Amino acid sequence: MNTTYDVKFGEIQQRPDRKTAAFIVRWTVARRPKSKSFRTKGLASSFLSDLRQAARLGEAFDVATGLPASMLAPESSGPSFLEFAQSYVLGRWRSSAARTRETDAYALLSLIPALAAEVPGRPDAMILREALRAHALLPADRRADLGSVQAVALHWAEKASLPLSALGEARVLRMALDAISVTFAGKEAGANTVRRKRAILHHLLEQAVEQKVFTSNPLNEIKWAPPRAVTVVDPRTVVNPAQAKKLLDAVPKVGRKRGPRLKALFACVYYAALRPEEAADLRLNDCTLPRSGWGQIILERARPQATKRWTNSGETHESRSLKHRAHKETREIPIPPVLVAILREHIETYGTAKDGRLFRTASDGSYSSSAHSYVWQEARKLALTPAQVESSLAARPYDLRHAAVSLWLNAGVPATEVAKRAGHSVDVLLRVYAKCLDGQQDHINGKINSALDE
Structure with missing residues (x-):
């Protein structure tokens, strides 16, 4: 890994023409410009604070990703989130109804792209979702052949996916919750949709507890209130x-x-x-x-x-x-x-x-x-x-x-x-x-x- 201590930080910028990912953190690593977009200013401020804290502690920054060593996906003997998500879907496949399978995958299409490190070459979101939906989140005998663009997108996801253990951090879990709170078009998601996706994330992490990745479900530690859904007939x-x-x-x-x-x-x-x-x-x-x-x-x-x-x-x-x-x-x-x-x-x-x-x-x-x-x-x-x-x-x-x-x-x-x-x-x-x-x-x-x- 090529690292450097030559790091400079800019201010958070806002793009008023964008409805989502409108707050941008900019910094340079070895004089190379880096940036990352966020939906809210709070998330952007938190990310910039983490970068500055790492620099104050004397951490080296990776030139390729622009991230300090502590924020890179660590070498881990455990599964990545993508790998565990695949096993989660396939493990439930036989006993699940078709709509349940589809609902599980729909939630993971929001979570997998969000729980990824800032590895260069992030693909278009729609292309990545199609690669996951038509290939990665299906049993082997049902997977469609991927085109070259989709194959590159899936390879990026496999390389960039955070380790499952990273979901023990509150910052990472809040990234996940933020991802399920918006539609693929970037608009505010409906209350029932958010609650269903949150339930799937919770159940996935319960399985991680069973497999001794966590001692308890880390989602229970997060103070986050889901939107209220209408549960009565009008x-x-x-x-x-x-x-x-x-x-x-x-x-x-x-x-x-x-x-x-x-x-x-x-x-x-x-x-x-x-x-x-x-x-x-x-x-x-x-x-x-x-x-x-x-x-x-x-x-x-x-x-x-x-x-x-x-x-x-x-x-x-x-x-x-x-x-x-x-x-x-x-x-x-x-x-x-x-x-x-x-x-x-x-x-x-x-x-x-x-x-x-x-x-x-x-x-x-x-x-x-x-x-x-x-x-x-x-x-x-x-x-x-x-x-x-x-x-x-x-x-x-x-x-x-x-x-x-x-x-x-x-x-x-x-x-x-x-x-x-x-x-x-x-x-x-x-x-x-x-x-x-x-x-x-x-x-x-x-x-x-x-x-x-x-």
Whole structure:
């Protein structure tokens, strides 16, 4: 390593034209200019302070990287963060759902580039992310061949990645937290996104504790409050029964094939509170559909959509166990006569797929979430007033499920029964739907008045 003591520091500069990485630390090492950009002035000041402290202590600076010996990635027998991140993803692969795999990788696409030393030749961020997504964070038999530019980017990441042990330092962990707090475009990330990525980082470090890299999870030592996420259903999204019927009646009017084929699926989301991916995998054998009276659905599988590279089958839709349920565990849902009639009509008109699925394209495929969304938005335009269309009322097909659960609760169905039918725990049910329990305020106020009059 070529080192020198010839180091000079400049002041922190700000580029007002940049939304991110707007604060720049500049210094020279052996008269060679060096710079590093940060999103906040506090991070830039901390980094410059570390450089100056190293110089005051008489440390030599590496001419190539511009960093003092104490800030270089040390020779370590332990894994780099990139290596450990790869083992983390692959270790969870077999037992994880496709969406979980994708969520894990999405968090690591933020963390891996941030937890890297200032090695010369840092590649374009988009190119590096694609190399990680298409190659490094996949099992060996799924990895795409990299182009020369992507291969160079991945080689840089392998060389620059900080040792996993470096995450024991508060400064490094704050770099990680800063990275997950912004989108790839540099804008402030949504609260739920930040919380999910932070949870993945925490779980990764828990595994590092298991492997004796740390004695305790270093993330627990950092005083950092994640942004508050909305965890309750907004009652403004919930339709009443009359509005729900108008929306469902409008669905078949959308398009020549999609709308008519999707009405019964949306009806399952509303009348049985199925998640859209649960309705997508509903099969004839799951249904009891008498000619009169109530029927029943015994739900066993769901058919979520994910990117092909993350699924076991290599297809975008893949049948799997119900959310938060054991393999082959079922959920029994009584369904009202109106839904029984809709399903019977759908089956008489369109039949079923070869595997018994009720909802399919003309070629036996599954409709994508974008197809669901398009049909739903067009139906909203037909069924709702212009002001309602612009509002959040039933903005997504999933809001039909919220409407169903809210209706059941307000009708006086015991929370335990509602939770059983909807596939929730009781505590989650009451917390998520707390603001949708309308119609009880007068009753509660009457009780308070009675107490005050005593």
